[in-house]
Every structure is written in structure tokens, then in C-alpha cells.
Amino acid sequence: MNRSQTLQSLLIAVLVLLSLWGLYPTWRASQVDDQMLARAATDPALQAKIDGWKAKAIRKGLDLQGGMYLVLEVNTEGMSGAQASDALSRVVEILRNRVDQFGVSEPDIKPMGSNRIIVQLPGLQDAARAKSLIGSTARLEFRLVRPWEDAAFVATKLDEALKVAAGPVATAEPAAADATQAAPGADDALGDLPALPDVQDAADAAAAAGGERPFTSRVIVDEQLAQYGGSYMFVPSESVEEVRRLLSGPAARVIPRDMELQFGMDERSPFGQPGVFLFLMDRTPSLTGDRLTTATSKPDTEKPGMFQVNFSLDRRGSRIFGETTGANEGRFLAISLDGKVKSAPQIITKITDSGSITGSFTSAQASDLALMLRAGALPVDVRIEEERTVGPSLGRDSIAQGLKAGWIGAAIVVVFMIVYYQAVGLVAVLALVVNMLIMMATLAQFGLVLTLPGIAGIFLTVGMAVDANVLINERIREELRRNKTARAAVDAGYQNATRTIIDSNVTTLIVGVVLLWFGTGPIKGFAVTLSIGILTSMFTALVLTRVILEAYTRNRANATLRI
Helix, strand or coil, X not given: CCHHHHHXXXXXXXHHHHHHHHHHHHHHHHCCCHXXXXXXXXXXXXXXXXXXXXXXXXXXXXXXXXXXXXXXXECCCCCCHHHHHHHHHHHHXXXXXXXXXXCCCCCEEEEXXXXXXXXXXXXXXCHHHHHHHHHCCCCEXXXXXXXXXXHHHHHHHHHHHHHHHHCCCCCCCHHHHHHHHCCCCHHHHHCCCCCCCCHHHHHHHHHHCCCCCCCCCCCEECHHHHHHHCCCEEXXXXXXXXXXXXXXXXXXXXXXXCEEEEEECCCECCCCCCEXXXXXXXXXXXXXXXXXXXXXXXXXXXXXXXXXXXXXXXXXXXXXXXXXXXXXXXXXXXXXXXXXXXXXXXXXXXXXXXXXXXXXXXXXXXXXXXXXHHHCCCCCCEEEEEEEEEXXXXXXXXXXXXXHHHXXXXXXXXXXXXXXXXXXXXXXXXXXXXXXXXXXXXXXXXCCEECHHHHHHHHHHHXXXXXXXXXXXXXXXXXXXXXXXXXXXXXXXXXXXXHXXXXXXXXXXXXXXXXXXXXXXXXXXXXXXXXXXXXXXXXXXXXXXXXXXHHHHCCCCCXXXXX
């Protein structure tokens, strides 16, 4: 064996050993069962081993492992091209930070076009929680709730504006209408509301005055409400949508420019009737979530079984928060998340560098809120445009069916090669095995994702590898028919077939690279395995099989090939 053959043999041996070593974690991860996982729960060392195997194993795509596929649309309306590109990049980075902290293994988050983002979350179990995490802007703001006098004034103005917008309204009680129009002040206009504890009676009585009070006939407005939720307005559940509609119309222009109305995030039942609070607050936030440095979830000591989110502020945020709370003791401070008020605690004393957000959070809700606050708010609004969920059982079925089809095809190819080419066919089969070994090890070591189309690419590679061996074997047959020796036939066969094999494989490789560069999703998964398979096929067909055949025919004048 000359030096060139020796080096080639060493290269093949090293590649095979490295491939076996690279696939060992994948094999061990496939052996993990429920019993082993149960033992790992009490054995940190075993758990660390399992985590290490899974981290180095072949990554399975969404269609094999199950999970979630989302297409998000980013609102870039009114932005220039550069601004839209920057916003898209920032959204991708923030989403990646959120998903990484959420604990999804090997997520795939990438932009598509100028205003869309593809999010693939393999192995995800809680789809609803993921949607909430990804789709929420997480814009945190601290706003001072306006005093009672402002709330009463705005309610009166809304009634007047809505009544004018509706036009003349006939009423069965003109005396009551006149009394309302003649009321000199906001307190007088709202003073005839029923007692607070009987909210249903209040709603019934207000309905009779609906024409004169389009807003307050649907909203309970009273100074005493603040002690129940930090707001002076309460909207019963059956009136929420109607009130939203009224406030989205032109009449809302009567609200002073420095004030804003926001609904509460959670449904409450302070008087036995469900509904949400409606908060009148400063339009300009006193502080935003940009000033947060940390956010963690912890049990709420005042509400057993519930959780709260504790946060810390940077130096400037601490100064602003201290000035705001110090100058407004006794007032309510609304904590607004994505345009809805989560809670509005009363300021008891000056607060500087830290605080907490309460509101009957579960453990998961508090953890997700803390996570989003740590990752930061999205710079623009995003909308879930497309959603697909793949169950893990479907992934297992896909793997089983794909492998079954592949192994049947491979078995037919193996039988054909052995029957038709005999001993040389066995060499070609060995080359196929090594080809598959190196290909799968490459996927594992480079962290590439194996998808269902990728499995198709693997078995397509088997066909292309066999095609290369068929070309070589037929060339060798032709040389043997010319009465050449086995050694001369092998040399001539490889020399004549090599150029054809390289030409055909390189053209296919170019197509694979183009698909890999421009493709997404299933197309990219197919292109990955196809491109790797072409390279490994050429290596095993032109190097591995040649080394074996040359070693068999070297120094044997009477050597024969069964082909």
C-alpha cells in the first residue's frame, strides 16, 4: 500500500471513529425512558448526563418533535424602510430573549420579508402560554390616577357629548331630564345614583335615564369605588363592549388631552356583580418599564397561593419614581401593561429603587410577566397572523412512517447491489453504511435540524450514492470485458467514471445550496441533508470504495473481481 492509500485509509478510519463518537449522545438520548427520567428526578448527576446527551443529540424539527409554528406580522405602518428594518431586528432579538428564558429547546426565530417573523418552537407543550408570551408587547407604564373631581367631570362631559351625538331623544320623564340638564356641577349630576352595594339596582335605575346619560347609564361612577380597586368608575360585564364602542367614537374627544381612560385587565366583583374598573389617569406615564433592571416572581405574602412580581429600577428610574411617589402620597398609582391596568395601589409612602406588582397572579403568570419585563417591551405592536400546532404523536408517526419507507427502499437497493454486482456490490453497500454514518454525525455535531423533508433528503442521497457506484462498477465491467487485469480495470473504471460523478453531483449540490440559501422551513430541511449527503456520497464512492478495491487487487496478478 503506497503512501497515498495509507493516508486515505487513515482518513477514513478517523472519520468513522469521529462519526461514532459524534452519534453516541444521540444513541444514549434515544435510550432514555420514563423509568430513567424518574430516577433522574432524585439524582442530579444522572439528570446532568441526560441533559448533556440531549444537548449533543441530533436536533429534531417541528414536524418530528411536535411544537408550534407562528407567523407574526409587525406593525411598521408610517415607518421608513430603515426604521421598519430596525424595528423588525429589535422585535426578533426581544422575542429570542423571551423564548430563551421561557425554556424552549432550540427555537427558530427569523425575519421573513419586511414585516413578518417566523417563530418555530419545537417540543412546546403549553401553546396558549407561548402565544401570550410572544404576542404581548409587555409595555409597562406607571401612571397616576386622576382625582375624583376629574373623573366626575369627564363622566359628565361624556354624557353631554354622547347625548349631542345621538340627537334629540324622547323621554317619558321630562322633569327628570330637565333636572339633569340644569345640574350645576358634576357631583350634582351624579348624586342621584343608587347606593353602591346594590349595583344591579343602580344599573336598572340608570337604564331608565339611558337617553339622558349615555355614558353613566352603563358605568357606575362614585368616589367610594376607589377603596375597592383604585378607580372611581366600574363597568358591569354586560356593558363593557358598549362602553368600549362609545369611547372609541368622536365623543371621546371631550376627554382632556392630558388624561386617558384605560380598562382594568382583570374582571372583578367588588359588589357581587362581575365587571372591570375603568381608570382615568395621566396620559403621560410617570415611569416606563425601560427603567427596570430586574424583575422576579415571588409568592404574595398577603394572598396565600398567589404570586407577585418584584422589580428594581436603575438610578434614573429610582430618582423619578421617588419624586413621583413622594409628591403624591395618598393618590393611586396605576400599573399599566399593554394598555390595560393590572392594579392601582395607593401610594402610602415614598418609593425609590424597587417595588412590586400584585394582582392575583398564578405562578406561571407571574413568571411570564417577570420574564417579559426582563426581556423588554416590543418597540412596535405585533399580531399573530398564522398559527400551526403539531402534536408530538404526529411527529412520532412521521418518523416511523418515514423511516419505514426509507428502510424498505434502502433494503431493495442493497439486495439489488449484492445480487447484481456480487462482491463489488458488498463494497458499495459498506460505502452506503459509512455514508449514512458520516452524514448523521455531521447533523449532530454542527447542531443542524433534522426534519421530515430532511429524512427524504437522506434517502434521496442513498439513491445518488448508489448511482455513483453503479457508474463505477459498469466502467469496471467494461474494462474487464476487454481482458484487462482486475487491477487495471479498477484503475480505468474509476478514472473514467470520476469526472461524470463529480459533474452530476456538483450540479445537484448547486441546487441544494440555492435551496438552502433562499428556502425556509421544509425546503431548508431538505436542502441541508441533500447538500451534506452529496458531499459524503462523493467521498465514499470515490475514496472509500477505491481504497478497498485497490487494496484487494494490489500485488495479486491473478486477482479476480466478482462483478
